[in-house]
Amino acid sequence: MKKLQDFTRNPDAVSFAVLAIVLVFILPTVLEIFRLNLVGKYLTYAYVAIGLVLSWGLGGILSLGQGVFFGLGGYCLAMFLKLEASSPENTAIQSTPGIPDFMDWNQLTALPWFWEPFHSFGFTLFAVIAVPVIFALIIGVAMFKRRVGGVYFAIITQAIAAIMTILIIGQQGYTGGVNGITDLRTLHGWDIRTDEAKYFFYYLNVALLFLVLLVACWITKSKLGRILVAMREREDRVRFSGYDVSNFKIFVFCVAAAFSAIGGAMFTLQVGFMSPSFVGIVPSIEMVIFAAVGGRHSIIGVVYGTLLVNWAKTTFSESFPELWLFAMGALFIGVVMAFPNGLAGLYTSYVKPLIGSIRPLLKERARLYETPDKGGPDMLNRGTAQ
Amino acid sequence: MFQGYTAAELTSIFAMQGFAGLSLFSVFVLMALGLAIIFGQMGVINMAHGEFMILGAYVTYLTSNFFSEHLSSMFSLYFFVAMILAFIAAALLGALVEWVLIRHLYRRPLDTLLATWGLSLILQQGYRTIFGAREVGVTLPDWLMGSYAITDMIEVPVNGLFVMCLTILITIGVYLVMQKSRLGKQTRAVVQNRAMAGAVGINTEKVDRFTFALGCGIAGIAGSAFTMIGSTGPTAGQLYIVDTFLVVVFGGASNLLGTVASAFTISQAQSTMEFFLSGSMAKVLTLLTVVGILMLRPQGLFTLKIRS
Numbered sequence: 001m002k003k004l005q006d007f008t009r010n011p012d013a014v015s016f017a018v019l020a021i022v023l024v025f026i027l028p029t030v031l032e033i034f035r036l037n038l039v040g041k042y043l044t045y046a047y048v049a050i051g052l053v054l055s056w057g058l059g060g061i062l063s064l065g066q067g068v069f070f071g072l073g074g075y076c077l078a079m080f081l082k083l084e085a086s087s088p089e090n091t092a093i094q095s096t097p098g099i100p101d102f103m104d105w106n107q108l109t110a111l112p113w114f115w116e117p118f119h120s121f122g123f124t125l126f127a128v129i130a131v132p133v134i135f136a137l138i139i140g141v142a143m144f145k146r147r148v149g150g151v152y153f154a155i156i157t158q159a160i161a162a163i164m165t166i167l168i169i170g171q172q173g174y175t176g177g178v179n180g181i182t183d184l185r186t187l188h189g190w191d192i193r194t195d196e197a198k199y200f201f202y203y204l205n206v207a208l209l210f211l212v213l214l215v216a217c218w219i220t221k222s223k224l225g226r227i228l229v230a231m232r233e234r235e236d237r238v239r240f241s242g243y244d245v246s247n248f249k250i251f252v253f254c255v256a257a258a259f260s261a262i263g264g265a266m267f268t269l270q271v272g273f274m275s276p277s278f279v280g281i282v283p284s285i286e287m288v289i290f291a292a293v294g295g296r297h298s299i300i301g302v303v304y305g306t307l308l309v310n311w312a313k314t315t316f317s318e319s320f321p322e323l324w325l326f327a328m329g330a331l332f333i334g335v336v337m338a339f340p341n342g343l344a345g346l347y348t349s350y351v352k353p354l355i356g357s358i359r360p361l362l363k364e365r366a367r368l369y370e371t372p373d374k375g376g377p378d379m380l381n382r383g384t385a386q
Numbered sequence: 387m388f389q390g391y392t393a394a395e396l397t398s399i400f401a402m403q404g405f406a407g408l409s410l411f412s413v414f415v416l417m418a419l420g421l422a423i424i425f426g427q428m429g430v431i432n433m434a435h436g437e438f439m440i441l442g443a444y445v446t447y448l449t450s451n452f453f454s455e456h457l458s459s460m461f462s463l464y465f466f467v468a469m470i471l472a473f474i475a476a477a478l479l480g481a482l483v484e485w486v487l488i489r490h491l492y493r494r495p496l497d498t499l500l501a502t503w504g505l506s507l508i509l510q511q512g513y514r515t516i517f518g519a520r521e522v523g524v525t526l527p528d529w530l531m532g533s534y535a536i537t538d539m540i541e542v543p544v545n546g547l548f549v550m551c552l553t554i555l556i557t558i559g560v561y562l563v564m565q566k567s568r569l570g571k572q573t574r575a576v577v578q579n580r581a582m583a584g585a586v587g588i589n590t591e592k593v594d595r596f597t598f599a600l601g602c603g604i605a606g607i608a609g610s611a612f613t614m615i616g617s618t619g620p621t622a623g624q625l626y627i628v629d630t631f632l633v634v635v636f637g638g639a640s641n642l643l644g645t646v647a648s649a650f651t652i653s654q655a656q657s658t659m660e661f662f663l664s665g666s667m668a669k670v671l672t673l674l675t676v677v678g679i680l681m682l683r684p685q686g687l688f689t690l691k692i693r694s
Contacts, residue, residue: 062496062499064499142681143681143684146681146684147684148680148681148684150495150496151425151429151431151495151496151499152635152680152684154431154496154499155431155631155632155635156635156677156680156681158628158631159628159631159632159673159676159677160677162628162673163670163673163674163677166666166669166670166673167666167670169666170664170666170667170670281628285500285503288500289500292500322511322514322515325507325508325510325511325514326507326508326511328504328507329504329505329506329507329508329511330504330508331504332500332501332503332504332505332507333487333501333504333505333508335500336491336494336497336500336501336504337487337490337491337501340497
């Protein structure tokens with residue numbers, strides 16, 4: 001009983017539990033597998049949004065190129081799956097069997113060198129994290145060591161997202177071009193397109209999401225998180241206090257990249273393809289709006305924000321495709337102008353006071369009934385004692 | 387990449403591609419001038435700048451249609467009318483946007499970025515609803531058609547030349563407005579010290595609105611120029627926004643001369659490389675070079691040496 005009370009008094013633990021109940025029990029029972037798979041797809045964007053909470057909400061670094069890391073993670077896994085799908089038996093009709101079909105269409109006759117290591121599953125898992133993090137490290141060191149920040153950083157990361165998309169689309173023979181890497185079939189001989197596999201990946205996705213949430217929660221609570229907030233508010237003072245500000249920025253940017261990459265890899269597994277349309281400027285900036293709608297300071301809030309915006313997007317574009325861009329535009333403007341702290345802000349300013357006003361009443365009642373023999377509750381004795 | 391060409395051929399290739407790049411240069415300069423004013427002077431990131439340009443392009447398209455139907459005798463002059471109308475339309479919309487949206491966000495530059503991105507989505511869908519999703523093109527008057535042959539190998543398109551002259555004139559005009567006119571001086575005063583500018587009696591809110599409207603108006607003129615080199619569609623503006631921001635940052639924000647120089651470098655590099663490599667690789671190499679240089683020299687090519 002005591003433990004339960006401690007638990008309910010810890011707001012983080014409660015919100016983690018509520019999210020877990022929603023994702024693990026409610027959604028899988030309510031939704032059929034097609035919709036659940038969509039939710040799984042939305043949740044992969046939540047990884048990016050959590051990364052943005054750390055870098056943007058906590059550290060004040062707005063990256064408009066998170067799609068790059070999402071894409072790199074996704075592409076790494078897609079390359080492994082594509083190689084498995086293009087075994088010499090499967091691709092016997094090609095002029096060069098054993099290489100992915102789009103390479104054959106583009107008159108390539110041998111596997112490019114950078115595809116070779118992706119035959120190994122262990123290397124792929126390593127690359128899913130390592131490639132985006134190393135890339136983020138290079139960008140971060142180049143920018144933050146020279147004290148580039150704020151607006152300039154946003155514009156340059158956006159340019160990097162643009163370059164990445166043009167490169168992927170232009171190098172069709174090596175990357176699959178505008179269609180991306182499609183037609184992924186099996187993982188170690190296990191068909192990833194069955195309903196059973198989809199359930200498995202959904203739960204794997206949720207488990208990884210909670211892992212990422214725990215890491216993010218730990219960072220926000222740690223001394224590191226405090227320094228990040230201090231840096232966001234008064235960078236100079238943190239620097240004069242003896243901290244190397246750029247290292248903290250580089251670290252949090254790399255963590256955000258790693259989270260995005262995990263999301264990208266889970267996206268590939270659940271949706272079955274990866275394409276440049278998840279890398280460029282538009283998806284990257286949409287991922288920022290998921291974080292903004294959820295609340296840029298709240299790691300749990302952005303998960304709900306991501307789910308809500310994507311659900312609205314799917315619903316709107318199914319029934320009123322022409323209204324969707326208006327709604328999305330209004331959402332951008334509305335969140336920035338009226339609700340800078342997003343859903344989480346609405347919760348803390350409206351719902352929480354409500355809970356707060358109920359809680360003392362409950363506590364009062366609980367005390368009345370539980371502890372009548374320790375001299376009695378004050379309320380009962382007040383009249384007689386005086 | 388140069389093997390297989392003689393020196394004379396290379397010279398004419400560079401000259402031809404250089405002149406072809408001038409149209410791109412003009413659009414870059416006009417877009418970037420507007421952005422540099424808004425970003426450099428006000429610190430606002432206007433992601434909807436491309437949509438203001440497209441507004442100008444649509445106004446030009448409507449004017450050309452109006453002239454060919456009702457005033458066909460005056461058709462050869464429509465472009466000048468269109469340009470003025472494009473400026474007015476974009477500037478009015480800009481002033482409205484500043485009043486409704488931007489003035490609440492001056493202290494939050496990253497938020498202006500998100501809000502104006504939302505605005506750009508709304509404008510795009512608005513254009514699609516009004517003008518349709520298909521791209522439209524304008525008919526050029528006769529005197530802008532054809533090309534002017536300098537040697538038998540080098541030909542210069544007349545419309546490119548015209549647009550470039552126009553760009554130079556507008557650039558000089560903007561420079562004069564910012565340096566000499568009363569409003570320009572007030573704008574620079576507000577940028578340097580808002581509180582003091584207010585204290586000596588400058589209406590800072592009015593100056594902000596004027597600056598934003600001027601930047602958007604120039605984007606409208608860029609749209610007029612754009613109709614000569616490309617067809618106008620609802621999302622055409624978005625393709626230029628990243629390049630233009632790089633032009634502004636590369637040139638060193640708040641420096642108009644730097645903006646022109648960097649627009650020239652980037653457009654010429656891209657146009658020349660396009661001849662030898664595929665279009666996408668040319669663009670990748672250009673952007674990568676710019677990003678690389680910006681990482682080494684984040685303040686841009688040209689910067690004012692001031693103590694802040």
